[in-house]
Amino acid sequence: MKTVIAEHRTDSNCRHIINDEDGPFAPERAGSLPSQSLIKYFGQSGMTAKEMLEKMKSRGGLVAHLGVNDRREVEKMIENGDEHAKLIYDAMALNVARKIGEEAATVAGDVEAIILTGGIAYSEYFTNEVKKNAECIAPVIVYPGEKEMESLALGGLRVLRGQEKAHEFVKSE
Structure with missing residues (x-):
């Protein structure tokens, strides 16, 4: 599960971004953690900030x-x-459903569909666990596979054709 852009079409055309620091834990990513416990752990671990980030993002x-x-x-x-x-595994699925509910609340429940994608969407077990807790919000569509490279290429093509302006994203530390 990678960076996800969840687009909710409402009157204000809201767009919500969930990055790899937010949301549920994933196969390698720690996800959101309680800040006080994290600060305490970091202080006791002796790890550098870089080591801690590596641990949270890949271990x-x-x-x-x-x-x-x-x-x-x-x-x-x-x-x-x-x-x-x-x-x-069930906790991971439940946390995905909880994040979906949290995002649904930001648009007052005006959600047309929930799309589960990425490699884990190939798992019928996992997607069924998410569906159990998220279908009350909107229909859940499972679209397995990762399309990041295709999406990046199509976005670049839209910029080259003048259909969209290029955005500059600046990394903040």
């Missing part, structure tokens, strides 16, 4: 809890009766 989530980042491996663990793996 969090499923990796931290289960030692793997592949949903297929997690699902095998669950099939083999690993209750801890099931607990963690």
Whole structure:
């Protein structure tokens, strides 16, 4: 699960961006964490800020809890009766649904559809868990696969054709 741009069409044409620091934990990403606990952990860990960010972005989530980042491996663990793996995987799905609910609240529930995408959307188990808790908001559509490169290329083409202005994104630290 990568940076997601969730576009909600309302009268004000709101656009919400969820980046890799927000939202639920993922296969490798820690997601949102309680700030006071995080500050305490950082102070006690002896890690540099760079090391801490690396840990949160690539050694969090499923990796931290289960030692793997592949949903297929997690699902095998669950099939083999690993209750801890099931607990963690179900928690990840529930947190995705919670974030969907949070975003729905920002547009007063005016959501036409929820689209689940990315590699994890190939998982019927995971998407069904998300659906259980999010279908009350809007229909859930599962569109597996990652289309980041295609989206970037099409965006560049729109700029070259004069259909859209290029945006400059400045990284802030």
